[in-house]
Amino acid sequence: MSEPVAEQSAPTLEAVVAETTTDGFGLFTDRSVVAMRVDGELRDLAHRVEPGTRVEPVTIGSPDGLAILRHSAAHVLAQAVQSINPEAKLGIGPPVTDGFYYDFDVASPFTTDDFAALSKAMERIVRQGQRFIRRVVTEDEARAELASEPYKLELIGLKGAAADGADGESVEVGGAELTIYDNVDPKTGEVHWKDLCRGPHLPNTRMIGNGWALMRVAAAYWRGSEKNPQLQRIYGTAWPSKDELREYRSRLEEAAKRDHRKLGVELDLFSFPDEIGSGLSVFHPKGGIIRAEIENYMRQRLLENGYELVYSPHITKGQLFETSGHLQWYEEGMFPAMHLDEERDAEGNITKQGQNYYLKPMNCPFHNLIFRARGRSYRELPLRLAEFGTVYRYEKSGTLSGLTRVRGLTQDDAHIYVTPDQVKAEVASQLEFVLETLRGYGLDDFYLELSTKNPDKYVGEDDVWEQATETLREVATESGLELVADPGGAAFYGPKISVQARDAIGRTWQLSTVQLDFNQPERFELEYAASDGSRQRPIMIHRALLGSIERFFAILLEHYAGAFPAWLSPVQVVGIPVAEEYAPYLQEVIDRLRAQGVRAELDRSDDRMQKKIRNHTMQKVPYQLIAGEEDRAKGAVSFRFRDGTQVNGVPVDEVVARITGAISSRSAEL
RNA sequence: GCCCCGUUAGCUCAGCUGGUAGAGCAGCUGUCUUGUAAACAGCAGGUCGCAGGUUCGAAUCCUGUACGGGGCUCCA
Numbered sequence: 001m002s003e004p005v006a007e008q009s010a011p012t013l014e015a016v017v018a019e020t021t022t023d024g025f026g027l028f029t030d031r032s033v034v035a036m037r038v039d040g041e042l043r044d045l046a047h048r049v050e051p052g053t054r055v056e057p058v059t060i061g062s063p064d065g066l067a068i069l070r071h072s073a074a075h076v077l078a079q080a081v082q083s084i085n086p087e088a089k090l091g092i093g094p095p096v097t098d099g100f101y102y103d104f105d106v107a108s109p110f111t112t113d114d115f116a117a118l119s120k121a122m123e124r125i126v127r128q129g130q131r132f133i134r135r136v137v138t139e140d141e142a143r144a145e146l147a148s149e150p151y152k153l154e155l156i157g158l159k160g161a162a163a164d165g166a167d168g169e170s171v172e173v174g175g176a177e178l179t180i181y182d183n184v185d186p187k188t189g190e191v192h193w194k195d196l197c198r199g200p201h202l203p204n205t206r207m208i209g210n211g212w213a214l215m216r217v218a219a220a221y222w223r224g225s226e227k228n229p230q231l232q233r234i235y236g237t238a239w240p241s242k243d244e245l246r247e248y249r250s251r252l253e254e255a256a257k258r259d260h261r262k263l264g265v266e267l268d269l270f271s272f273p274d275e276i277g278s279g280l281s282v283f284h285p286k287g288g289i290i291r292a293e294i295e296n297y298m299r300q301r302l303l304e305n306g307y308e309l310v311y312s313p314h315i316t317k318g319q320l321f322e323t324s325g326h327l328q329w330y331e332e333g334m335f336p337a338m339h340l341d342e343e344r345d346a347e348g349n350i351t352k353q354g355q356n357y358y359l360k361p362m363n364c365p366f367h368n369l370i371f372r373a374r375g376r377s378y379r380e381l382p383l384r385l386a387e388f389g390t391v392y393r394y395e396k397s398g399t400l401s402g403l404t405r406v407r408g409l410t411q412d413d414a415h416i417y418v419t420p421d422q423v424k425a426e427v428a429s430q431l432e433f434v435l436e437t438l439r440g441y442g443l444d445d446f447y448l449e450l451s452t453k454n455p456d457k458y459v460g461e462d463d464v465w466e467q468a469t470e471t472l473r474e475v476a477t478e479s480g481l482e483l484v485a486d487p488g489g490a491a492f493y494g495p496k497i498s499v500q501a502r503d504a505i506g507r508t509w510q511l512s513t514v515q516l517d518f519n520q521p522e523r524f525e526l527e528y529a530a531s532d533g534s535r536q537r538p539i540m541i542h543r544a545l546l547g548s549i550e551r552f553f554a555i556l557l558e559h560y561a562g563a564f565p566a567w568l569s570p571v572q573v574v575g576i577p578v579a580e581e582y583a584p585y586l587q588e589v590i591d592r593l594r595a596q597g598v599r600a601e602l603d604r605s606d607d608r609m610q611k612k613i614r615n616h617t618m619q620k621v622p623y624q625l626i627a628g629e630e631d632r633a634k635g636a637v638s639f640r641f642r643d644g645t646q647v648n649g650v651p652v653d654e655v656v657a658r659i660t661g662a663i664s665s666r667s668a669e670l
Numbered sequence: 671g672c673c674c675c676g677u678u679a680g681c682u683c684a685g686c687u688g689g690u691a692g693a694g695c696a697g698c699u700g701u702c703u704u705g706u707a708a709a710c711a712g713c714a715g716g717u718c719g720c721a722g723g724u725u726c727g728a729a730u731c732c733u734g735u736a737c738g739g740g741g742c743u744c745c746a
Contacts, residue, residue: 101741109674112675216674217673217675217741218742219674219742220673220742220743221672221673221742233673235740266681274737277736277737278738330746333746361746393745395744398672398673398743399743400738401739577703578704578705581704582704607709608702608709609706612706613706613707614708618707624706629704629705631705638705648705
């Protein structure tokens, strides 16, 4: 999830054209060059190039170079593991964002206690400067050499299919030919270790340097499938230098510091009481204010933009979700049914059929019923129904995480019913509305993702999909934002555009989605009367802007690291008298602010001034107003802002104007 | 759901190889309160997540369970 702010790029080195038959060592003397690109393919520096071939250098700091570094580090890890535990069977070991992992089948799982010994073994291998030597093998040779590695044998068997397989597998066997990399002792020429691998690799292990560390252990299913055995995975990180490793670690620390789960406790915003159940949150008063402000602003924006607000219940008879299809497709994601109203006689025979009621996992079916409650005319379209709908989903216990993934969540959900020729204009204005609203909450760095048809799983006509997808693509392109393709990522009922936002420390979150639905209008037999009097089927657009309010709350909390803009802050102003004597004077100032709707409090506790400043600074209150004799004499107060800066002797009128101005403008500036 | 790890006072944590718990902050009480990130003193607070088991004896070992964390899978 954490994107490095900027991958360190070494000075650009120019591509060269080989004059004689040579290799990368002959072409590039710069020590930051660790591999090269020949005809678009990444190659080891030892690869022979013919005269006239154009060769691009790959430096260790480039994205390709980092991946090679990390992949080489993964090999060293695997060698270290097998040196300590020769029984460990190898899975796969690819580079990933910020690091690498390697999977092993071992009798007893690793723990972080193993890291000291493993790191030491890795260090020894790195210092030996073992060379990575590439060797092409036939399938039979590979099978013979790797006879004791069942998972590698399986990969060899998969080789044909691996070209379009998962990334991790293609790292092992993705090339045109099968290759093994030998780790060779530079002094003795002895082969210490080998692995089936596509490469390329660093020329030798010494170049891994000391910018790496083992990070954590985890279990992972072989080839990503729950049906396969679980392997033990070790994650590591690797960087060109120790300094970059240190920077990476401080980025992790920064992210940990703004973790919403931690801030939620520190700022007393929300909790997950065990008594309620896993994934079910309660918002405390301070979190409640922030949430109410988020919702109020959203509601205001909805009303300004032609939405109508609706409400629907949390439970419903199962029939509704049979009509919508959710019970067929989504039942395992729903809380189980409550079976109600059944009656039996003394013999236990059913005298009255019961009903299954379900907690709703989605709001759309209810909105469809509102649409269908009476005849609809084309004149009413687009019809935009919006609701803060609380839904319940029985997420697998292992997937729950703070407020970002829960079992009870409130969607700012809306369903828009349009005629086919309104789709484009509506989607375009939705996108505009979405981006503008998100900017209002202080997020302004976006890109879009277009999820298109999964050919194995969809309903509806191909040409309708085609056309709708094209419409979404046009709208996305016209927005001018970066557009990323997500082929096959669409739900079965229609394509979608999603808005991805980058937060203050560069992480990206999927927020809003605008999703077309060709399926539910069918299933609910939704119709409107067209201008010629015929009955037509509307197209439905699902649109969630904040996604889930709980999750959006968490994203904002992390984005601002708890230091919300004034309009969202639970306590906006706190008054701190220099001594008790000035409390009544400050109280008047506080009262004036409260009269303007500002959440202002006077701190009359018997702590000293310095302590109060510390407390409210830690609570991230935007404005502290301090007053002593000097201020009282002038009818003024002293401002202390959250960042520690201050302005003394500000007249009270000015204070009120400045604070109310910052709040009503929803400014991020104080 | 699966694997590993964790759960001790409101919070952050200590408690070695089994001999029935400790600190700082927060809280309460008192004495204080003059200029920008921690006044001083005292008090109170825990059946060590819960339920079983082993043991003369369990916070400590074992089993189960709830909740949390890191991953895998999932996210229609």
